[in-house]
Amino acid sequence: MQRIILHIDMDYFFAQIEERENPQFKGKPIVVGADPKEGKGRGVVSTASYLARKYGIHSALPISKAYQLCPTAIFLPVNMALYQKISEEIMAIVKKYSPTFEQVSLDEAFLDLSYTELPQEAKVKKRMKFSSPIFYGREKCTIGKPWEKAKGIAEKLKKEIYEKEKLTSTIGIGPNKLIAKMTSKKAKPNGLLVIKPDQVKKFLEPLDIDDLPGIGPKTAEKLREIGINKIKELKNLSKTKLKDIFGVVGETFYEKIRGIDEEPVSNEEIIKSIGKEHTFEKDTRDPEIIFENFEQMIKQVHQELLENNFSFKTMTVICRYQGFETHTKSKTLKTPTNDLKILKSEAKKLLLKFLIENPKLIRLIGVRVKIC
DNA sequence: AAGTTCTTATTAC
DNA sequence: CTAACGGTAATAAGAACTT
Numbered sequence: 001m002q003r004i005i006l007h008i009d010m011d012y013f014f015a016q017i018e019e020r021e022n023p024q025f026k027g028k029p030i031v032v033g034a035d036p037k038e039g040k041g042r043g044v045v046s047t048a049s050y051l052a053r054k055y056g057i058h059s060a061l062p063i064s065k066a067y068q069l070c071p072t073a074i075f076l077p078v079n080m081a082l083y084q085k086i087s088e089e090i091m092a093i094v095k096k097y098s099p100t101f102e103q104v105s106l107d108e109a110f111l112d113l114s115y116t117e118l119p120q121e122a123k124v125k126k127r128m129k130f131s132s133p134i135f136y137g138r139e140k141c142t143i144g145k146p147w148e149k150a151k152g153i154a155e156k157l158k159k160e161i162y163e164k165e166k167l168t169s170t171i172g173i174g175p176n177k178l179i180a181k182m183t184s185k186k187a188k189p190n191g192l193l194v195i196k197p198d199q200v201k202k203f204l205e206p207l208d209i210d211d212l213p214g215i216g217p218k219t220a221e222k223l224r225e226i227g228i229n230k231i232k233e234l235k236n237l238s239k240t241k242l243k244d245i246f247g248v249v250g251e252t253f254y255e256k257i258r259g260i261d262e263e264p265v266s267n268e269e270i271i272k273s274i275g276k277e278h279t280f281e282k283d284t285r286d287p288e289i290i291f292e293n294f295e296q297m298i299k300q301v302h303q304e305l306l307e308n309n310f311s312f313k314t315m316t317v318i319c320r321y322q323g324f325e326t327h328t329k330s331k332t333l334k335t336p337t338n339d340l341k342i343l344k345s346e347a348k349k350l351l352l353k354f355l356i357e358n359p360k361l362i363r364l365i366g367v368r369v370k371i372c
Numbered sequence: 373a374a375g376t377t378c379t380t381a382t383t384a385c
Numbered sequence: 386c387t388a389a390c391g392g393t394a395a396t397a398a399g400a401a402c403t404t
Contacts, residue, residue: 033391034391042389042390042391043390043391043392044389044390044391044392046385046391059385060384060385060390060391061389061390062388062389062390062391063389063390063391064388064389064390065388065389065390068389104384104385105384105385106385107385108385213383213384214382214383214384215383216382216383216384217382217383218381218382218383219382219383247397247398248396248397248398249382249383249396249397271394272394272395272396273393273394273395274393274394275392275393275394276392276393277391277392277393278391278392279390279391279392314377314378316378316379324390326380327379327380328378328379328380329378329379330377330378330379331377331378332376332377332378364391364392366392366393368393368394373404374403374404375402375403375404376401376402376403376404377400377401377402377403378399378400378401378402379398379399379400379401380397380398380399380400381396381397381398382395382396382397383394383395383396384393384394384395385392385393385394
Protein backbone atom coordinates (compact mmCIF):
# COMPACT_ATOMS: atom_id res chain seq x y z
CA MET A 1 0.00 0.00 0.00
CA GLN A 2 1.40 3.34 -1.07
CA ARG A 3 1.48 5.78 1.81
CA ILE A 4 2.17 9.50 2.21
CA ILE A 5 3.74 10.28 5.57
CA LEU A 6 4.46 13.72 7.00
CA HIS A 7 7.02 14.47 9.70
CA ILE A 8 6.99 17.81 11.45
CA ASP A 9 9.85 19.03 13.61
CA MET A 10 9.87 22.42 15.32
CA ASP A 11 13.01 24.46 14.64
CA TYR A 12 15.42 24.75 17.63
CA PHE A 13 12.30 24.38 19.77
CA PHE A 14 13.32 25.40 23.30
CA ALA A 15 15.58 28.18 22.09
CA GLN A 16 13.05 29.49 19.61
CA ILE A 17 10.43 29.73 22.34
CA GLU A 18 12.85 31.70 24.51
CA GLU A 19 13.59 33.96 21.57
CA ARG A 20 9.88 34.56 21.12
CA GLU A 21 9.32 35.24 24.81
CA ASN A 22 12.33 37.55 25.07
CA PRO A 23 12.54 39.72 21.95
CA GLN A 24 15.55 41.50 23.44
CA PHE A 25 17.58 38.33 22.68
CA LYS A 26 16.91 38.56 18.95
CA GLY A 27 20.15 38.53 17.05
CA LYS A 28 22.08 36.91 19.89
CA PRO A 29 23.15 33.29 20.25
CA ILE A 30 20.86 31.47 22.70
CA VAL A 31 21.73 28.30 24.58
CA VAL A 32 19.05 26.52 26.59
CA GLY A 33 20.35 23.96 29.05
CA ALA A 34 22.19 23.49 32.32
CA ASP A 35 23.68 26.41 34.22
CA PRO A 36 27.20 26.96 32.81
CA LYS A 37 28.45 28.30 36.18
CA GLU A 38 31.32 30.22 34.61
CA GLY A 39 32.41 27.12 32.78
CA LYS A 40 32.20 24.73 35.73
CA GLY A 41 28.68 23.44 35.04
CA ARG A 42 28.06 19.70 34.89
CA GLY A 43 25.08 19.52 32.58
CA VAL A 44 24.59 19.64 28.83
CA VAL A 45 23.01 21.82 26.17
CA SER A 46 19.36 21.06 25.47
CA THR A 47 18.93 23.31 22.45
CA ALA A 48 21.10 25.92 20.77
CA SER A 49 19.73 28.57 18.42
CA TYR A 50 21.20 28.67 14.94
CA LEU A 51 23.33 31.69 15.86
CA ALA A 52 24.78 29.65 18.74
CA ARG A 53 25.36 26.70 16.42
CA LYS A 54 27.74 28.88 14.41
CA TYR A 55 30.10 28.62 17.38
CA GLY A 56 29.91 24.84 17.31
CA ILE A 57 27.35 24.60 20.10
CA HIS A 58 24.73 21.86 19.71
CA SER A 59 22.34 19.64 21.65
CA ALA A 60 23.96 17.26 24.16
CA LEU A 61 27.24 19.22 24.18
CA PRO A 62 28.60 19.59 27.73
CA ILE A 63 27.61 23.05 28.91
CA SER A 64 31.18 23.71 30.08
CA LYS A 65 32.35 23.26 26.50
CA ALA A 66 29.56 25.47 25.19
CA TYR A 67 30.66 28.18 27.59
CA GLN A 68 34.21 27.89 26.28
CA LEU A 69 33.04 28.17 22.70
CA CYS A 70 30.93 31.27 23.32
CA PRO A 71 30.93 32.72 26.83
CA THR A 72 28.90 35.73 25.69
CA ALA A 73 25.96 33.64 24.49
CA ILE A 74 22.66 33.98 26.32
CA PHE A 75 22.51 30.93 28.60
CA LEU A 76 19.01 30.09 29.79
CA PRO A 77 17.66 27.35 32.07
CA VAL A 78 15.20 24.78 30.76
CA ASN A 79 11.66 26.03 31.39
CA MET A 80 10.00 22.69 30.75
CA ALA A 81 6.54 23.72 31.97
CA LEU A 82 6.45 26.45 29.35
CA TYR A 83 7.68 24.23 26.53
CA GLN A 84 5.20 21.57 27.54
CA LYS A 85 2.30 24.00 27.33
CA ILE A 86 3.35 25.32 23.93
CA SER A 87 3.92 21.77 22.71
CA GLU A 88 0.34 20.89 23.64
CA GLU A 89 -0.96 23.87 21.72
CA ILE A 90 1.08 22.92 18.67
CA MET A 91 0.11 19.25 18.77
CA ALA A 92 -3.54 20.24 18.99
CA ILE A 93 -3.06 22.05 15.69
CA VAL A 94 -1.06 19.26 14.06
CA LYS A 95 -3.53 16.52 14.84
CA LYS A 96 -6.34 18.39 13.12
CA TYR A 97 -4.64 17.60 9.82
CA SER A 98 -5.07 13.85 9.98
CA PRO A 99 -6.74 11.38 12.31
CA THR A 100 -3.64 9.22 12.02
CA PHE A 101 -1.26 11.09 14.25
CA GLU A 102 1.77 10.12 16.29
CA GLN A 103 3.60 12.39 18.68
CA VAL A 104 7.28 11.48 19.00
CA SER A 105 8.47 14.09 21.47
CA LEU A 106 7.58 17.59 22.61
CA ASP A 107 8.41 19.02 19.21
CA GLU A 108 8.02 16.18 16.71
CA ALA A 109 5.09 14.35 15.18
CA PHE A 110 4.03 12.18 12.26
CA LEU A 111 0.84 12.32 10.24
CA ASP A 112 -0.38 9.73 7.78
CA LEU A 113 -1.79 11.71 4.87
CA SER A 114 -2.46 8.75 2.61
CA TYR A 115 -6.20 9.27 2.64
CA THR A 116 -6.52 12.72 4.06
CA GLU A 117 -8.03 15.58 2.19
CA LEU A 118 -8.36 19.26 2.90
CA PRO A 119 -10.35 20.73 4.50
CA GLN A 120 -10.96 18.53 7.48
CA GLU A 121 -12.74 20.00 10.43
CA ALA A 122 -16.29 19.79 9.16
CA LYS A 123 -15.81 16.39 7.58
CA VAL A 124 -14.38 14.72 10.62
CA LYS A 125 -17.34 15.73 12.70
CA LYS A 126 -19.92 14.86 10.11
CA ARG A 127 -18.43 11.49 9.38
CA MET A 128 -18.00 10.32 12.93
CA LYS A 129 -21.58 9.13 13.10
CA PHE A 130 -21.73 7.32 9.83
CA SER A 131 -18.48 6.03 8.46
CA SER A 132 -16.91 2.70 9.29
CA PRO A 133 -13.93 2.76 11.67
CA ILE A 134 -11.45 2.09 8.89
CA PHE A 135 -12.30 5.25 7.03
CA TYR A 136 -13.26 7.20 10.08
CA GLY A 137 -12.55 10.81 9.32
CA ARG A 138 -10.81 10.02 6.11
CA GLU A 139 -11.54 10.12 2.48
CA LYS A 140 -9.62 8.17 -0.07
CA CYS A 141 -7.81 10.26 -2.65
CA THR A 142 -9.02 8.99 -5.95
CA ILE A 143 -8.54 12.09 -8.01
CA GLY A 144 -5.89 14.77 -8.20
CA LYS A 145 -2.24 14.46 -7.28
CA PRO A 146 -1.97 13.16 -3.74
CA TRP A 147 1.65 14.28 -3.30
CA GLU A 148 0.84 17.81 -4.38
CA LYS A 149 -2.08 17.74 -2.03
CA ALA A 150 0.14 16.60 0.83
CA LYS A 151 2.50 19.46 0.13
CA GLY A 152 -0.43 21.85 0.26
CA ILE A 153 -1.46 20.42 3.63
CA ALA A 154 2.07 20.89 4.91
CA GLU A 155 2.17 24.51 3.80
CA LYS A 156 -1.11 25.15 5.51
CA LEU A 157 0.05 23.44 8.70
CA LYS A 158 3.31 25.39 8.86
CA LYS A 159 1.40 28.59 8.28
CA GLU A 160 -1.19 27.89 10.93
CA ILE A 161 1.46 27.12 13.53
CA TYR A 162 3.38 30.25 12.66
CA GLU A 163 0.33 32.47 12.77
CA LYS A 164 -0.91 31.09 16.06
CA GLU A 165 2.39 30.50 17.83
CA LYS A 166 4.93 32.64 15.99
CA LEU A 167 7.23 29.65 15.75
CA THR A 168 8.79 28.14 12.63
CA SER A 169 8.86 24.46 11.86
CA THR A 170 10.19 22.09 9.23
CA ILE A 171 8.19 19.43 7.47
CA GLY A 172 9.38 16.40 5.55
CA ILE A 173 7.09 14.25 3.44
CA GLY A 174 7.89 10.79 2.14
CA PRO A 175 6.45 7.34 1.51
CA ASN A 176 7.15 6.20 5.09
CA LYS A 177 8.21 7.45 8.52
CA LEU A 178 11.89 6.87 7.89
CA ILE A 179 12.02 8.96 4.72
CA ALA A 180 9.75 11.65 6.16
CA LYS A 181 12.02 12.01 9.18
CA MET A 182 15.24 12.08 7.18
CA THR A 183 13.66 14.57 4.80
CA SER A 184 12.65 17.01 7.52
CA LYS A 185 16.16 16.79 8.93
CA LYS A 186 17.61 17.80 5.58
CA ALA A 187 15.15 20.65 5.09
CA LYS A 188 15.54 22.42 8.42
CA PRO A 189 15.26 25.14 9.48
CA ASN A 190 11.93 26.56 8.32
CA GLY A 191 11.80 24.12 5.42
CA LEU A 192 9.44 21.92 3.52
CA LEU A 193 10.67 19.04 1.40
CA VAL A 194 8.77 16.29 -0.37
CA ILE A 195 10.52 13.10 -1.48
CA LYS A 196 8.29 10.96 -3.66
CA PRO A 197 8.92 7.22 -4.02
CA ASP A 198 10.82 7.64 -7.31
CA GLN A 199 13.18 10.15 -5.66
CA VAL A 200 14.04 8.09 -2.60
CA LYS A 201 17.09 6.33 -4.05
CA LYS A 202 18.68 9.56 -5.24
CA PHE A 203 17.90 11.21 -1.93
CA LEU A 204 19.44 8.51 0.24
CA GLU A 205 22.58 7.45 -1.60
CA PRO A 206 24.73 10.59 -1.17
CA LEU A 207 23.88 10.95 2.54
CA ASP A 208 26.39 10.12 5.26
CA ILE A 209 25.89 6.85 7.14
CA ASP A 210 25.12 8.65 10.37
CA ASP A 211 22.23 10.46 8.71
CA LEU A 212 20.40 7.16 9.00
CA PRO A 213 18.32 6.91 12.17
CA GLY A 214 19.79 4.09 14.22
CA ILE A 215 23.38 4.77 13.20
CA GLY A 216 24.92 6.72 16.05
CA PRO A 217 28.54 7.59 16.84
CA LYS A 218 29.59 4.03 17.70
CA THR A 219 28.14 2.33 14.65
CA ALA A 220 29.34 5.12 12.36
CA GLU A 221 32.88 4.72 13.69
CA LYS A 222 32.82 0.95 13.08
CA LEU A 223 31.64 1.52 9.53
CA ARG A 224 34.27 4.16 8.86
CA GLU A 225 36.91 1.69 9.98
CA ILE A 226 35.90 -0.60 7.13
CA GLY A 227 35.89 2.30 4.69
CA ILE A 228 32.18 2.99 4.57
CA ASN A 229 31.19 6.65 4.83
CA LYS A 230 28.17 7.07 2.58
CA ILE A 231 24.86 5.29 2.48
CA LYS A 232 25.59 4.26 -1.09
CA GLU A 233 28.70 2.40 0.09
CA LEU A 234 26.73 0.70 2.82
CA LYS A 235 24.69 -0.96 0.10
CA ASN A 236 27.71 -3.13 -0.69
CA LEU A 237 27.18 -5.10 2.52
CA SER A 238 24.84 -8.06 2.29
CA LYS A 239 22.03 -8.53 4.73
CA THR A 240 23.81 -11.46 6.38
CA LYS A 241 27.04 -9.48 6.64
CA LEU A 242 25.16 -6.64 8.33
CA LYS A 243 23.52 -9.13 10.65
CA ASP A 244 26.91 -10.63 11.51
CA ILE A 245 28.43 -7.27 12.40
CA PHE A 246 25.51 -5.38 13.94
CA GLY A 247 22.91 -8.01 14.80
CA VAL A 248 19.20 -7.42 14.48
CA VAL A 249 19.58 -3.65 14.07
CA GLY A 250 22.05 -4.31 11.28
CA GLU A 251 19.38 -6.16 9.36
CA THR A 252 17.11 -3.13 9.59
CA PHE A 253 19.92 -1.02 8.07
CA TYR A 254 19.64 -3.19 4.97
CA GLU A 255 16.00 -2.23 4.53
CA LYS A 256 16.37 1.36 5.64
CA ILE A 257 19.13 2.34 3.21
CA ARG A 258 16.89 1.06 0.43
CA GLY A 259 14.13 3.34 1.64
CA ILE A 260 12.02 0.52 3.05
CA ASP A 261 10.13 1.10 6.30
CA GLU A 262 6.72 -0.31 7.11
CA GLU A 263 6.27 1.21 10.55
CA PRO A 264 2.73 2.47 10.92
CA VAL A 265 1.90 5.92 12.24
CA SER A 266 0.33 5.09 15.56
CA ASN A 267 0.19 6.61 18.96
CA GLU A 268 -0.14 3.55 21.15
CA GLU A 269 2.40 4.45 23.75
CA ILE A 270 3.06 1.70 26.22
CA ILE A 271 5.15 2.70 29.20
CA LYS A 272 7.54 -0.10 30.05
CA SER A 273 9.67 1.45 32.75
CA ILE A 274 9.77 4.43 35.05
CA GLY A 275 12.93 5.84 36.56
CA LYS A 276 14.70 8.81 38.08
CA GLU A 277 18.35 9.68 38.16
CA HIS A 278 20.40 12.53 39.51
CA THR A 279 23.90 13.85 39.04
CA PHE A 280 25.36 15.50 42.13
CA GLU A 281 26.79 18.99 42.05
CA LYS A 282 30.08 17.47 43.08
CA ASP A 283 31.11 13.83 43.23
CA THR A 284 30.41 12.65 46.74
CA ARG A 285 30.43 9.81 49.24
CA ASP A 286 28.41 11.66 51.86
CA PRO A 287 25.68 9.21 52.92
CA GLU A 288 23.45 12.12 53.96
CA ILE A 289 23.45 13.56 50.46
CA ILE A 290 23.30 10.22 48.70
CA PHE A 291 20.46 8.68 50.67
CA GLU A 292 18.48 11.91 50.88
CA ASN A 293 18.46 12.12 47.09
CA PHE A 294 17.86 8.43 46.68
CA GLU A 295 14.76 8.50 48.88
CA GLN A 296 13.40 11.45 46.97
CA MET A 297 13.80 9.60 43.68
CA ILE A 298 12.20 6.46 45.04
CA LYS A 299 9.23 8.47 46.28
CA GLN A 300 8.81 10.10 42.88
CA VAL A 301 9.00 6.79 41.07
CA HIS A 302 6.49 5.32 43.48
CA GLN A 303 4.21 8.31 43.00
CA GLU A 304 4.20 7.75 39.24
CA LEU A 305 3.48 4.07 39.75
CA LEU A 306 0.39 4.93 41.77
CA GLU A 307 -0.78 7.62 39.37
CA ASN A 308 -0.74 5.11 36.54
CA ASN A 309 -1.94 2.15 38.54
CA PHE A 310 1.22 0.21 37.70
CA SER A 311 3.04 -2.59 39.46
CA PHE A 312 6.62 -3.69 39.05
CA LYS A 313 8.64 -6.81 39.62
CA THR A 314 12.14 -5.69 38.62
CA MET A 315 14.04 -2.70 39.91
CA THR A 316 17.42 -1.44 38.74
CA VAL A 317 19.75 0.88 40.62
CA ILE A 318 22.28 2.88 38.62
CA CYS A 319 25.54 4.20 40.02
CA ARG A 320 28.02 6.35 38.11
CA TYR A 321 31.36 6.90 39.78
CA GLN A 322 33.86 9.68 39.39
CA GLY A 323 35.35 9.24 35.95
CA PHE A 324 31.98 8.32 34.44
CA GLU A 325 32.30 4.59 35.06
CA THR A 326 28.70 3.41 35.26
CA HIS A 327 27.21 0.23 36.70
CA THR A 328 23.77 -1.19 37.40
CA LYS A 329 22.37 -3.69 39.84
CA SER A 330 18.92 -5.13 39.56
CA LYS A 331 16.60 -7.31 41.56
CA THR A 332 13.48 -9.14 40.46
CA LEU A 333 10.82 -9.87 43.05
CA LYS A 334 8.82 -13.08 43.29
CA THR A 335 5.55 -11.25 42.75
CA PRO A 336 4.58 -7.86 41.31
CA THR A 337 4.02 -5.02 43.77
CA ASN A 338 3.62 -1.27 44.03
CA ASP A 339 4.53 -1.09 47.68
CA LEU A 340 6.75 1.82 48.66
CA LYS A 341 8.34 -0.01 51.58
CA ILE A 342 9.45 -2.91 49.43
CA LEU A 343 10.79 -0.62 46.72
CA LYS A 344 12.63 1.46 49.28
CA SER A 345 14.20 -1.39 51.20
CA GLU A 346 15.21 -3.45 48.16
CA ALA A 347 16.56 -0.46 46.23
CA LYS A 348 18.56 0.66 49.24
CA LYS A 349 20.12 -2.78 49.54
CA LEU A 350 21.29 -2.52 45.95
CA LEU A 351 22.68 0.97 46.46
CA LEU A 352 24.47 -0.15 49.60
CA LYS A 353 26.23 -2.88 47.64
CA PHE A 354 27.70 -0.20 45.38
CA LEU A 355 29.00 1.75 48.38
CA ILE A 356 30.52 -1.36 49.89
CA GLU A 357 32.18 -2.83 46.83
CA ASN A 358 33.67 0.38 45.39
CA PRO A 359 35.29 3.22 47.34
CA LYS A 360 35.19 5.74 44.48
CA LEU A 361 33.37 9.05 44.75
CA ILE A 362 29.90 8.93 43.24
CA ARG A 363 28.73 11.18 40.44
CA LEU A 364 25.21 9.91 39.80
CA ILE A 365 22.66 7.58 41.27
CA GLY A 366 19.36 6.45 39.86
CA VAL A 367 16.54 3.98 40.20
CA ARG A 368 14.23 2.47 37.60
CA VAL A 369 11.39 -0.05 37.80
CA LYS A 370 10.10 -2.26 35.03
CA ILE A 371 6.33 -2.16 34.73
CA CYS A 372 4.47 -5.44 34.54
C1' DA B 373 18.11 -27.35 27.41
C1' DA B 374 15.14 -23.77 28.22
C1' DG B 375 13.62 -19.96 30.53
C1' DT B 376 14.66 -16.07 33.56
C1' DT B 377 17.54 -12.62 35.45
C1' DC B 378 21.41 -9.51 35.40
C1' DT B 379 24.56 -6.36 33.18
C1' DT B 380 26.31 -3.59 29.62
C1' DA B 381 26.07 -1.09 25.19
C1' DT B 382 23.84 1.83 21.99
C1' DT B 383 20.52 5.09 20.39
C1' DA B 384 17.27 9.10 20.49
C1' DC B 385 15.08 13.33 22.03
C1' DC C 386 46.69 19.33 30.96
C1' DT C 387 42.95 16.86 29.02
C1' DA C 388 38.54 16.18 29.22
C1' DA C 389 34.18 17.86 29.05
C1' DC C 390 29.08 14.38 29.23
C1' DG C 391 21.63 15.42 31.97
C1' DG C 392 17.59 12.88 32.36
C1' DT C 393 14.39 9.50 30.52
C1' DA C 394 13.37 5.57 27.99
C1' DA C 395 13.68 1.60 24.62
C1' DT C 396 16.00 -2.27 22.78
C1' DA C 397 19.50 -5.81 21.94
C1' DA C 398 22.96 -9.11 23.24
C1' DG C 399 25.35 -12.12 25.98
C1' DA C 400 26.56 -13.91 30.48
C1' DA C 401 24.96 -15.91 34.55
C1' DC C 402 21.54 -17.98 36.95
C1' DT C 403 17.55 -21.37 37.86
C1' DT C 404 14.52 -24.96 36.89
